[in-house]
Amino acid sequence: MFGYPFVERMSTGTHDDLLSSALYLTDGKNQVLFISNDVIYVSKASTARIRKSISEKTGIGASNILIAATHTHSAPVTVDLVISANDPIVPKVDKNYLKFMEDSTVKAACQAVEHATWAEIAVVVGDATGVGTNRHNPEWAKDTDVPAMFVKNKNNEYIGCMLVCNMHPTILHEDSTLYSGDFPHFIRKTLQEVVLGNGRPVIYFTGTAGNQSPRHVTKSNTFEEARRIGQIVADSIISKLTETVTYSSYMPISVAQKFVDLPKRTFPPVEWAKEHRDKTKKCFEELKKNSKIPQEVRTAEVNWFGSEELLYLSKLARNNELEKAYQHSLPAEIQIIKIGEWKFAAWPGEVFVEYGIELKKHAEEVALITYANGELQGYLVTREAQDGGYYEAGNSFFDHKAGELMLSETIKELKSI
Numbered sequence: 052m053f054g055y056p057f058v059e060r061m062s063t064g065t066h067d068d069l070l071s072s073a074l075y076l077t078d079g080k081n082q083v084l085f086i087s088n089d090v091i092y093v094s095k096a097s098t099a100r101i102r103k104s105i106s107e108k109t110g111i112g113a114s115n116i117l118i119a120a121t122h123t124h125s126a127p128v129t130v131d132l133v134i135s136a137n138d139p140i141v142p143k144v145d146k147n148y149l150k151f152m153e154d155s156t157v158k159a160a161c162q163a164v165e166h167a168t169w170a171e172i173a174v175v176v177g178d179a180t181g182v183g184t185n186r187h188n189p190e191w192a193k194d195t196d197v198p199a200m201f202v203k204n205k206n207n208e209y210i211g212c213m214l215v216c217n218m219h220p221t222i223l224h225e226d227s228t229l230y231s232g233d234f235p236h237f238i239r240k241t242l243q244e245v246v247l248g249n250g251r252p253v254i255y256f257t258g259t260a261g262n263q264s265p266r267h268v269t270k271s272n273t274f275e276e277a278r279r280i281g282q283i284v285a286d287s288i289i290s291k292l293t294e295t296v297t298y299s300s301y302m303p304i305s306v307a308q309k310f311v312d313l314p315k316r317t318f319p320p321v322e323w324a325k326e327h328r329d330k331t332k333k334c335f336e337e338l339k340k341n342s343k344i345p346q347e348v349r350t351a352e353v354n355w356f357g358s359e360e361l362l363y364l365s366k367l368a369r370n371n372e373l374e375k376a377y378q379h380s381l382p383a384e385i386q387i388i389k390i391g392e393w394k395f396a397a398w399p400g401e402v403f404v405e406y407g408i409e410l411k412k413h414a415e416e417v418a419l420i421t422y423a424n425g426e427l428q429g430y431l432v433t434r435e436a437q438d439g440g441y442y443e444a445g446n447s448f449f450d451h452k453a454g455e456l457m458l459s460e461t462i463k464e465l466k467s468i
Contacts, residue, residue, distance in 0.1 A: 053091050054124025055225040059140045066229035067236045071156045072252045075163035081304040083388050084116045087254045089232040092130040093120045095425030104157045109164045114308040117397050119423035122257045123220050125231040133376045134446050137363040171298040174200045175291035181283050183218045183265035198418045199288045209247040215418040217258035222277040237281025256420040259407030261430050302391040307464045310382035313453035318368040331358040357445025384424045392416050396461050400427035406458050413462045
């Protein structure tokens, strides 16, 4: 099970099934598929294979298919990250499981197309306050909006729901050894039990959660706590489904796609990285011994993890051993699917929330979906995170200008669409 470094974590069973969930929409001219998988990443190569197979079976163009990971940390390894090679415990991707995931994704997509019927749509925006905060400081930037699209048929029965939540699904930690979608599972379950009906799909997307964590609000790292956190999101969305919500069957669809070559990062000298690693490790060890605040200790621990990864990447960069990984990740894809007035922009990578907040300043009714159509071997961070040496910047492959470039190109595409 993948998501926590330097800890052996073999599955002992399943708490809730890992799902591939798909929503197919067409306005008679354009067809789109939104697909979400309960895994930590879906690679660029997996995305290409899945899209090709779906296109061959359905005729839907690859550029109109969005495939993202929920980023649960309680699922198998699906991408061989460069930094994992520095972790003797993390295994390589199981090729049989990877094929199973890809085949299952194609199956889910084809089922969505086969079951298509006349529909009408409404979008409400829930509030995820209480689900988590900024990982580094609870007072720093966060985005608690949860746009949720509900789809009904002619009989006023729900077909399904799609939502975007800007929070790391990391209630469950390394001591949990059961497969699970984490708190998004409980969002799904509550929406199905209270609103949708059992068996109705909930396509869950993780938004700009790169520096967003439940760490500062959780009471424990248990399934009961995941249930409580999931309930907050679900209840918030359900409360918005009042009689004043208007459904419409007239929802024009348009799609834009752009590929961007991102600026690579200049890694620090190895000697500097060693000193940085030693400082962060010492800080963690001292806090572990003396601090009574678990969140403070955890933050110091992940900062140490980041410094270990930075040291490793600095050594690889010095020896010119990163180019292959860049080739697997680049160019980065920007995809925008517009449904009526709502725009869903999709980026690969673990994206800091500041980029989503800035995007919303340039367009109304827009949501940024991340971990989509590939991965970037880590995070898209801000200048502040890079200058401050935060954990996420420690294992970032790209300069902070990469996020700024993705943002500016997305804004351009939104204007054109």
